[in-house]
Amino acid sequence: MRIFTGSANPELAGKIAVFLKMSLGQVDITRFPDGEVHVKYLENVRGKDIFIVQPICYPPNETLMELLIMIDAAKRASAARITAVLPFYGYARQDRKDQPRVPITAKLVANLLVAAGANRILGMDFHAQQIQGFFDIPVDHLYAMPVMVKYLQGKKLKNPVVVSPDSGGVKMAIAYAQMLNAGIALGAKYRKGAHDVEAMNVVGEVEGCTAIMVDDLTSTARTLCEASKLIKKHGAGEIYAAVSHVMLGPDAIKRLEDSSIKELIVTDSIPLKYEGKFPITVLTVAELLGEAIIRIHENRSVTSLFKL
Secondary structure, eight states, rough: EEEOOOSEEEEEEHHHHHHHTOOOEEEEEOOOOSSOOOESSSSSOTEEEEEOOOOSEEEEEEHHHHHHHHHHHHHTTSEEEEEEEESTTTTTTSSSSSSOOOOOHHHHHHHHHHHHHHOEEEESSSSGGGGGOOOOOOOEEEEEHHHHHHHHHTTTTTSEEEESSSSSGGGHHHHEEEEOOOOOOOOEEOSSSSSSSEEEEEEEETTTEEEEEEEEEEOHHHHHHHHHHHHHTOOOSSSEEEEEEEEEOOOHHHHHHSEEEEEEEEETSOOOOSSSOOOOOEEEHHHHHHHHHHHHTOOOOHHHHHHO
């Protein structure tokens, strides 16, 4: 078994390698003067079980193309099996035709990964679980929830209620609520456009409770901040947010600083470059992914890792 990493999140890949007590494989990734990606493995991968760690995150086109070329290079170097380890699956929000004349880009990305030569996908917290069905190869889909719940349990929050900012995250919120022995509420969200979100109403009781908003992904923090305003109006006490994948620009940080959210809890699936006063806690998913990798390599069951 060998683990390689692209340039998207080498820190996470390094932590996975440390957990597995092995070194990262050597690969040279360079750019031609016109920006084309060039990949060369610096060690023999013939007959090896290859795991390539690469979230499809900012800049998504670069990281995706890099991953595809790494897969192709490994295939042509006669690797026995190639598993694409995707801590974050980019383009996942484009998973259906919700308007006329638009693509289903999440399916296109799945097709590209299979065409490049991936034999297996290891992902975490897809935006929609149905994305697993876009692939015609095995997909192991993990959840960051156990890592989040362990941290939240340690805080010993009083009278917690789990809030889903929108209807799409209800199943996730129910699972969190069961693990935390908490109540549940739903923020009914109306999206006006790619950048505009308007929170409409709250279903459930949040008055006097410590609210924990859970979501799989945020980039603008609009949904979280609008929902936090709403549940604060309905009498919630402290408000926490637990989000698996986070990409924060300056506008998002400003919104969080002006919001009622006390703390944002995230994972290191995507590198988070943030220097500011707003409290952000980054939890690593290296052990979770590392355990899945070793079980896949040894052809052992990964079912227990799926259990919420």
